[in-house]
Amino acid sequence: MLHRVIYASESVGATGATTLSIAQILGVSERNTRRDHLTSCVMFHQGHILQAAEGARADLDRLMRRLLADPRHSGLRVLADTPIAARRLDEPMALCDDPRSLLERIGMACISRITASEAEVMLDIRKAA
Template sequence: MLLHRAIYVSDAVGDAATSLLVLVEILGGAERNNRRDGLTGVLMRHDGRFLQAIEGRRDDVDRLMGRLRADPRHENLRLLSDTDVSCRLFGDWPMTLAELTPAAGRLLNGGGLDQLGPDRAEAVLIAAAEALPVPA
């Protein structure tokens, strides 16, 4: 199966920027929907911004990106990477939350999520995901 990966950064709006409850709601809905659609990925929230990678079939990734663009919990969505890939980087998770680990933070080079290019954004998410336990 041909796979696709999209990585974007966006500005969190209102409570989505700080509320743990809103973040749990986002992750719960994403996990449920991504299981249904065969998508995997990782989400990071840091300094009022979201950084997310989504992987799956092209049509499913595109459909989710359309829903994300309309989601009022964030704005200024900027697509950093939108490419076909040979394998999933985040295949263990329908959706998971990655924290900014020290290793991932070093990749920011003192900047923020909004200053990332595609390669560095992917590297930040990979470094953060490496600290996560793999589900049983």
């Protein structure tokens, strides 16, 4: 049984604001998510982070434990954690490279007050693109 977790958090320091900080996260994540057969997508926007990850329960739980312990972000809140029939994400670790236009498509200016259903709509838009 596959599950999808969507969470939001706040960047600490330069996280998400510099190419280096993003590259460091993507490098480790790609390796781990491939190993664990997870698929994932992360968005950085104005100090806020939104990430969706899909895969088996135990692998997602392990990922969430690592994320909760990571000092590069704070205030992690799970917006959705549900069983899914099929994946919406295809890559081990995708970076959403145009967060502003994706947010605009759902009528939001910022990640901070996003709901699970709005995040799901963004995943649909990405998949259809």
